[in-house]
Amino acid sequence: MTLPSPEILLQLSINGALGGAMYGVAAVGLSLIFGTMRLIFLAQGAMIILAAYLVRALFQHLGIDPFLSLLIMVPVGLVAGWLIYQGLFRKAAAEEDRNISLLIAVGVMFLVQNLMTVIWGGNTAAVVTTYTASGIELLGVRASFTRSMGFLIALAGTALVVLFLRKTLVGKAVRAASEDMTAATLMGISPHKVNAIAFAIGIALAGAAGVAVATTFPFNPFAGFIFSLKALVALALGGIGNVTGALAGGIILGLIEAYTQFFISGGWTNAIAYGVFLAVLMFKPEGLFSRPYKKA
Amino acid sequence: MTAMANVSWKWAAALLTIILALVPFWPGAIDSYLLSFLFFVFIYAVMAQGWNLVAGFGGQISLGSHAFFGLGAYTTAILWSGNYLWGSLYETFPRIYYFDPVTMVLSGLVAALAAALIGLPLLSKLRGDYFALGTLGFGEIVKVIFVNGGDFTGGAFGVIAPSSTFETLMPHYWTGLGLTVGTAVAIGWLMRSRYGLALIAVRDDEMAASANGINTLKVKVAAFAGSAFIAGLAGSLYSYYIFHVGPDSVFNLDWMLLPLMMTVVGGTGTILGPVLGAFIMYAVFDVARIIVPDYHPIISGLTIILAMLFLPKGLVRKILPMSVARN
Numbered sequence: 001m002t003l004p005s006p007e008i009l010l011q012l013s014i015n016g017a018l019g020g021a022m023y024g025v026a027a028v029g030l031s032l033i034f035g036t037m038r039l040i041f042l043a044q045g046a047m048i049i050l051a052a053y054l055v056r057a058l059f060q061h062l063g064i065d066p067f068l069s070l071l072i073m074v075p076v077g078l079v080a081g082w083l084i085y086q087g088l089f090r091k092a093a094a095e096e097d098r099n100i101s102l103l104i105a106v107g108v109m110f111l112v113q114n115l116m117t118v119i120w121g122g123n124t125a126a127v128v129t130t131y132t133a134s135g136i137e138l139l140g141v142r143a144s145f146t147r148s149m150g151f152l153i154a155l156a157g158t159a160l161v162v163l164f165l166r167k168t169l170v171g172k173a174v175r176a177a178s179e180d181m182t183a184a185t186l187m188g189i190s191p192h193k194v195n196a197i198a199f200a201i202g203i204a205l206a207g208a209a210g211v212a213v214a215t216t217f218p219f220n221p222f223a224g225f226i227f228s229l230k231a232l233v234a235l236a237l238g239g240i241g242n243v244t245g246a247l248a249g250g251i252i253l254g255l256i257e258a259y260t261q262f263f264i265s266g267g268w269t270n271a272i273a274y275g276v277f278l279a280v281l282m283f284k285p286e287g288l289f290s291r292p293y294k295k296a
Numbered sequence: 297m298t299a300m301a302n303v304s305w306k307w308a309a310a311l312l313t314i315i316l317a318l319v320p321f322w323p324g325a326i327d328s329y330l331l332s333f334l335f336f337v338f339i340y341a342v343m344a345q346g347w348n349l350v351a352g353f354g355g356q357i358s359l360g361s362h363a364f365f366g367l368g369a370y371t372t373a374i375l376w377s378g379n380y381l382w383g384s385l386y387e388t389f390p391r392i393y394y395f396d397p398v399t400m401v402l403s404g405l406v407a408a409l410a411a412a413l414i415g416l417p418l419l420s421k422l423r424g425d426y427f428a429l430g431t432l433g434f435g436e437i438v439k440v441i442f443v444n445g446g447d448f449t450g451g452a453f454g455v456i457a458p459s460s461t462f463e464t465l466m467p468h469y470w471t472g473l474g475l476t477v478g479t480a481v482a483i484g485w486l487m488r489s490r491y492g493l494a495l496i497a498v499r500d501d502e503m504a505a506s507a508n509g510i511n512t513l514k515v516k517v518a519a520f521a522g523s524a525f526i527a528g529l530a531g532s533l534y535s536y537y538i539f540h541v542g543p544d545s546v547f548n549l550d551w552m553l554l555p556l557m558m559t560v561v562g563g564t565g566t567i568l569g570p571v572l573g574a575f576i577m578y579a580v581f582d583v584a585r586i587i588v589p590d591y592h593p594i595i596s597g598l599t600i601i602l603a604m605l606f607l608p609k610g611l612v613r614k615i616l617p618m619s620v621a622r623n
Contacts, residue, residue, distance in 0.1 A: 034425075038425065040425060040428070040429070088601060088605070091605060091608075092604060092605070092608065095608055097564075097608065098425075099351075099357065099556075099560055099564065100560070100604050100608045102357075103556070103557055103560055103600055103604050104600070104601055104604045104605070106553055106557065106600060107597045107598070107599075107600030107601035107604065108597070108601065109597070110593055110594075110596055110597030110600065111594055111597030111598060111601070112597075113593070113597075114591070114593035114594045114597065115594060117593075118590060118591060118594065225549070229432070229436065232429060232432070233433070236429065240425075267440070267443060267444050268440065268444060270436055270437075270439075270440045271436075271437050271440035271441060271444075274433040274434075274436045274437045274440075275433075275437060277429075277433045278418075278430055278433045278434065278437070281421075281422060281426055281429060281430050281433070282417060282418070282421045282422065282430070283421075285421075285422070285426055
């Protein structure tokens, strides 16, 4: 096999990284929720697709530009996340048996998926704007404009979450609770409060990711679950509980997918992605970026 | 008193089994909706019982049972359509693969072998959520392998078994009932044995179990393989029902999620819980499917959420006295 030209390799890398950032931003949300609640929120992907449908509805019916709808989606996500926690997970979070929260997440996933099917039908939908086809040309490599915007959204979202966790008192409380909930509770941190905050931010990120997905990919109500799985892979690659690692894990996953698609075949993409996932879980469960004796 | 409740409980279960076994003899029952409804309840009850062995009694949450279900279904369909097992006997007895115990057990064994092979590294390295995620990844890998398996697995289309053998649903029904009762009795017996005690000890406190001389890895891998064997049997039974075994139908995540849900609704770590949960949840799903066909998955989703909010410990522990529920 001859090696393709550097331009093609660069193009592959850019496409992979831009697409992978979507997994990354989903993984950041999962990471936050897992951090405080030890819950794999399987419905995160469905939430992202729901957000994508809402973005499309805003665009089609009210003519709001998809990227402008970020200003609506993020606050709505914050409130929705808070409500979801208080209404559905508050009681289960106190239970020792974590199956219960996992199953509620599965129930939410079923509910949201099928609600979307009833409202918008099961067909594939997309948001097409005047700039959907435009791209940015640089050094002979082309990056799609919407994908680049999605990448920027992912970067900005992650950066905001990191700033929040590092610089604010509430953020520090969330981090403390992720490290050791019992000790955090003894220090006067309310578990319900940090759980609800993690959920609110997680769903707000889903809202932002929905904007990115709506503008770049065609989507359907059932695409969310695969998205959740991919986000889980990204999460494991980055190290569970490591927020910047989750974004990086998503980008790495995007690169792996782009390369396997090109060099092997599209049919094996998933197997290789999950193979890497298993290998990381087994041999480097703390993630690819962790330093010994220090948690992010 | 406890012993009395136990004995009368067993008689009631035995009586119910006999009544269920006689249902097909009821006039008109053979073509009725009831029979196919109960058949599906049995398949889900068997799957739920299998998941309950590794997750309920063993404490190792597996999210890969659909992979073992699919492996069992594929093994039966491939052995049959390619005639890998009986050679020239197949020409003399064209129905030899239909509900053939050897084929069915082999299907279970293939699933169990796969579980042992993947369980050994996974269970020695991973705990809790990480094990759950690992099994989920394993399930997706198996599916992709079968989609890309070329002629042997029939690719994305799958394998077709000769459906001309189908006459009535009776063998399906009785085999399903037999597997439901058989797995319940076998696991009930197993949990009273030395091995069952070891498994529960590992679930409750792995460190303490290990300190008491239990080989925890061996116990966990055995439970994982046993649960896969049961799932493989269920898959084999299902392949005799659909005849067309394809990756999207038998590796569907529903085969993992629904039994899991049924077990939790019924009561994890109990013998009756998975069976009761399968019956009730499948009834809810099916009634919803008939009455409000467009909305039924929404109702299923709602039911799970409500069940978890109000019945987190499972139905069995709520409605039956503790001494009975524990068995």
